Amino acid sequence: MSATNLLDLLPAEIDSLTESLGAPRYRGQQLMRWIYRQGVTDFGRMTNLPRELLQALQERARVAVPVVERRTPSQDGSQKFVFRFADGARVQSVLMPDGDRLTLCVSTQVGCGFGCAFCFTGAMGLERNLTTGEIVGQVLGVMGTLTAGQRLTHIVYMGMGEPLANYAATVKSLRLLTEPQAFGFSPRRITVSTVGLVSGIEKLARENLRVNLAISLHATNNETRDRLMPVNKGFAIEELLAACRRFPLPFRQRMTFEYVLLDGVNDTPHDARELARLLKGIRGKINLIPFNDWQGAGFARPPLPRILAFQSVLLERGITATVRWSKGEDIGAACGQLSEAVVA
Numbered sequence: 428m429s430a431t432n433l434l435d436l437l438p439a440e441i442d443s444l445t446e447s448l449g450a451p452r453y454r455g456q457q458l459m460r461w462i463y464r465q466g467v468t469d470f471g472r473m474t475n476l477p478r479e480l481l482q483a484l485q486e487r488a489r490v491a492v493p494v495v496e497r498r499t500p501s502q503d504g505s506q507k508f509v510f511r512f513a514d515g516a517r518v519q520s521v522l523m524p525d526g527d528r529l530t531l532c533v534s535t536q537v538g539c540g541f542g543c544a545f546c547f548t549g550a551m552g553l554e555r556n557l558t559t560g561e562i563v564g565q566v567l568g569v570m571g572t573l574t575a576g577q578r579l580t581h582i583v584y585m586g587m588g589e590p591l592a593n594y595a596a597t598v599k600s601l602r603l604l605t606e607p608q609a610f611g612f613s614p615r616r617i618t619v620s621t622v623g624l625v626s627g628i629e630k631l632a633r634e635n636l637r638v639n640l641a642i643s644l645h646a647t648n649n650e651t652r653d654r655l656m657p658v659n660k661g662f663a664i665e666e667l668l669a670a671c672r673r674f675p676l677p678f679r680q681r682m683t684f685e686y687v688l689l690d691g692v693n694d695t696p697h698d699a700r701e702l703a704r705l706l707k708g709i710r711g712k713i714n715l716i717p718f719n720d721w722q723g724a725g726f727a728r729p730p731l732p733r734i735l736a737f738q739s740v741l742l743e744r745g746i747t748a749t750v751r752w753s754k755g756e757d758i759g760a761a762c763g764q765l766s767e768a769v770v771a
């Protein structure tokens with residue numbers, strides 16, 4: 428029987444596990460405190476648990492935090508982590524400091540099957556989904572490297588993969604991140620980014636998770652979006668934005684729309700006006716992401732004046748639009764740049 432990874436379990440499931448091992452349920456809460464408060468993953472160091480329970484845990488369970496295989500600092504202060512899992516698969520996570528904020532960008536799949544034309548991760552195809560434990564394991568793994576006084580403040584699901592295409596593991600990981608007995612993050616500090624899987628957005632709307640949603644839009648007409656993002660052939664812009672309008676946004680929360688600016692493709696003032704028109708009536712803000720180059724991409728970043736002109740059109744129409752100069756560009760960790768070979 429393979430050992431259960433405790434990072435795959437919600438608090439009630441850990442309580443049931445400890446009960447099934449002959450210990451009272453409250454031992455499960457002690458176990459979670461060791462893992463999530465103290466960062467202790469070795470059962471031998473959990474000194475307040477009875478010996479019989481520890482022995483049973485050694486035989487039946489594990490706390491599988493993925494191995495940090497590589498850690499690459501960027502000149503801008505961000506760090507790229509390459510995590511390796513037991514089967515040799517690797518993903519990347521990116522830690523980004525910004526003033527008081529310390530944001531971790533996590534991956535949900537090894538590679539990605541959506542094939543967005545401008546994305547390096549998409550070029551590697553989908554290897555496999557991550558488990559819940561492998562998603563939250565990235566958070567624990569990075570927490571283990573923080574110095575005294577450093578604290579993760581925000582989590583974004585914008586790394587490798589499409590979170591809503593790995594729906595069950597993503598949702599369970601969100602529950603663990605927001606569960607007070609586990610990570611205890613406020614849902615307001617967590618953002619799930621999606622390529623625009625309407626079915627997934629509608630399911631997520633019913634989960635009552637209250638996390639932020641970011642939509643990768645990247646085009647203002649179906650013809651361009653079909654070309655940039657094959658998912659658009661299944662869920663066209665109108666259908667996607669209708670799902671966004673129906674999404675139950677918590678009070679004072681705004682939906683984020685990501686828009687990668689590609690030279691000569693989607694960066695004209697007309698595109699900006701169209702974008703403003705499409706988003707009318709949605710409580711949202713726009714992140715403009717000047718394209719991050721990678722070898723063989725076939726796209727280029729627009730010149731600065733065009734980027735600023737695009738932003739101005741949106742601002743003039745009262746829309747919050749921020750230009751996001753991605754962090755970690757020099758280490759291949761910026762938006763759309765993440766990729767990692769998988770060892771056999």
Ligand code: SF4
Binds near residue numbers: 540622
């Ligand atoms: S942009 Fe996101 S959904 Fe598209 S290929 Fe890249 S990782 Fe996948």
